[in-house]
Amino acid sequence: SASISSDVDGFLSCLSINIPPSLIHTPSSNSYSPLLMSTVQNRRYALPGPTRPLVIVAANETAHVQTTVVCGRRHGVHVRTRSGGHDYEGLSYTSVNHKHFAVLDLAKLRAIHVDATRAEAWVESGATLGELYYAAAAANRTFGFPAGNCPTVGVGGHLSGGGFGALSRKYGLSADNVIDAIVVDAQGRLLNKSTMGKDLFWAIRGGGGESFGVVVSWKVRLVAVPETVTVFGIRRGKNESAVELITKWQAIAPSLPRDLYLRVIVENQQATFISLFLGRCSQLVDTMGAHFPELGMMEQDCQEMSWVKSTVFFFFGTADMPAEALLNRHNEEYYLKVKSDHVEEPMSLDAWESLWSEWLEKPEAAMVMLDPYGGRMASISPSATPFPHRNYMYQLQFYQSWAENGTAAMESRLRWIRGVYEYVEPYVSKNPRSVYVNYRDLDLGTNEVEGNVTSYAKARVWGEKYFKGNFKRLAAVKSKVDPDDFFRNEQSIPPLLPLK
Ligand code: FDA
Missing domain, CATH: 3.30.43.10 (Uridine Diphospho-n-acetylenolpyruvylglucosamine Reductase, domain 2)
Known part of the structure; x- marks a missing residue:
């Protein structure tokens, strides 16, 4: 070893x-x-x-x-x-x-250079998503970037694994908008898109961090957002038809117009429907009325703002904060365990009723996030990048975070999340039960090193859940660029052919 x-x-x-x-x-x-x-x-x-x-x-x-x-x-x-x-x-x-x-x-390697004429940016891996959003918008209010909802997430890991967020139904993942990168490979060489070859350039855009080298910086395409966007957050309890609304949401959210992203967060027995609309309030009211009248969304629910302020709203739950809040690199830390799934067919009302009463009403219940795909996500081939989950309806994420110290708190939280994961099995994707690599979960399996190289056979157990058919191609790339398996961790991509 x-x-x-x-x-x-x-x-x-x-x-x-x-x-x-x-x-x-x-x-x-x-x-x-x-x-x-x-x-x-x-x-x-x-x-x-x-x-x-x-x-x-x-x-x-x-x-x-x-x-x-x-x-x-x-x-x-x-x-x-x-x-x-x-x-x-x-x-x-x-x-x-x-x-x-x-x-x-890499926290000190975090420069961002926006080329406003080309609507592109070079961003170093140590920058945060918040810094990238802020810099893009500072160059032009109509520039945005599709990436996650938490501004303290690092660009390096996020783009390596994909990067999903409020603009993904319109523009795909962060990784879909990477047009060049600077990588230090396992021999210490500095490579860019034209010198790294197309296989490595494919692998670093969604194959997960660590395995292929160190990505020092990324050239990204900035995307167009209107000067004014509209957001809302509408909360409903169980006695306000929350369960019926979630059931209906499944059927409509993935097929809404691409300009409309509508997620649901269930927490403390309340379902909150949160939206980003790339347009004005009046049009949003009409669109919601046409597709989802049951939610009863009204003009008073709208908040119009710049896109960069919408990223503040998505994370902090309020837009009453300056955009500079995105530059705070520190997020309060907590104990965390996440498990996630993809859903292919809407769950029935009965299934949601039981999930709610048997699991979500427990005091140790996790936050549950439902994030719709569809739109641009569904129009990209599952092999175009390592991220294969293009055709699902939505992501289901159980996000268990707690502040209490001690093993008792930890055990009850872990028991809940592992229990609910078993419970929802009949309702989620199968063969494999697929998971997004940026929602890393070591319960899916960990690597074993044999003869100083990670075993491909063992890694398939977790690897095909993250990457499906793309796993084998990732392992083939690994055997070309890092055959000695220098870049490794508990879930790094193994070389396909043991060379020794
Ligand atoms: P970190 O530095 O921990 O790296 C993650 C992995 O990538 C590690 O294996 C690391 O070795 C490797 N790595 C990091 N930098 C690298 C580099 N420059 N080159 C090569 N490998 C590198 N995701 C999402 O898609 N949408 C979302 O909305 C959110 N929201 C969210 C909120 C919160 C609070 C958390 C904790 C996480 C998320 N995520 C998310 C998940 C997030 O995308 C994922 O954890 C990223 O990998 C984090 O990237 P960091 O650089 O911060 O992580």
């Missing part, structure tokens, strides 16, 4: 040749813990137990990334890349099976 052959002292002195000591943080330095914790989103992985990195390199130049990879290769120290630290299972900064690993922290 890596720990047997790794030469830690050799690694550290190799780093110090090209990287200033102020950027190299070992456990003995006072800066180590604050830096390690700075973007730990999931407190479950801040507990004693998981292994901590033997060093954190806070790269602020691309050359530091190359040096870290080259030194890691030479001295047998695996490298985990961290951009925003929002991995649901903490894989960018913890390890359950690698004693000696380094973290390459």
Whole structure:
């Protein structure tokens, strides 16, 4: 294993040749813990137990990334890349099976350059989604970017895994809008789209973080949004037909016009219907009246604003905050466990009634998010990028977050989420039961290393859930670009052919 052959002292002195000591943080330095914790989103992985990195390199130049990879290769120290630290299972900064690993922290590599004439931007991986939204809109109020709803998520991990959000029905995933990238490969070389080859360029746009190299920056297409968009949030309890409304929502949300995104969040026994409409209030009222009159949406529910303010509304639940709130890189951390599914056929009213009364009414119930696909999502081929889940109706996400310390709280939360996951099995996608890789879940399976290379046969168990038929192609790309399996974690893509 890596720990047997790794030469830690050799690694550290190799780093110090090209990287200033102020950027190299070992456990003995006072800066180590604050830096390690700075973007730990999931407190479950801040507990004693998981292994901590033997060093954190806070790269602020691309050359530091190359040096870290080259030194890691030479001295047998695996490298985990961290951009925003929002991995649901903490894989960018913890390890359950690698004693000696380094973290390459990209938080300082976060420049964003918008080319307003071409409606494109170069964005470094350490930038957050909030910073990208802010920069795009600052260049032009009619520029947007399709990506997730949480502004503190890192660009590096998010674009690597896909990137779904309020503009995805109109413009697809973040990864669908990547037009070039700068990657440091397993040999420390710097590659761009024209030098990396089309297979690697395919793999990095949705094949999940870590496996193929370190993506230092991304060139993205900015998308057109109107000067004024409209949002609403309408809350309904069970006695206000919440369950009937969700049942109806399933049938209409994926086929609404592409300019209308309508999600549902169920929390504290209330269903909130939240919308982004790329147009004005009066037209939204008409569209809702035509497709979903049961919700009773009215003009008073509308809030008109700029697109960038809508991203504030989507995260904070209010637009009464300046757009600068998007620049706050810190999100309050909590204990977290997420499980998710894709739904192909609407669940019946009876099924929703039972799910609600047997699971959602429990005090330890998770937040449940229903996010519609359809529109542009459904018009992209499942093999165009590694993200294969193009034809489902919607995502179903159980987002269990809690603040109480202690094993009792943790056990009851984990029991609930694992129980509900078993419970909904009859209603969700099958063969495989498919999951979006950015909603990482280690319960699906973890890698096993055989002969110092991750086993392909074992990895298929989780890999085909994330990638279906694309998994094999990802493994083939891996065997070309990183046959020695330097970039690895508990769910990294294995090389297809063991070479030794
Ligand atoms: P982090 O730094 O933890 O990296 C994630 C993975 O990618 C790790 O394996 C890491 O090693 C690797 N990696 C990171 N940077 C890399 C780089 N530059 N090159 C190569 N590999 C790299 N998703 C979504 O689609 N829509 C949404 O609305 C949300 N909302 C959301 C809210 C909250 C609160 C959380 C915690 C998460 C989400 N997500 C999401 C999921 C999110 O997209 C996913 O966790 C991303 O991988 C996070 O990217 P970070 O860079 O922050 O994570």
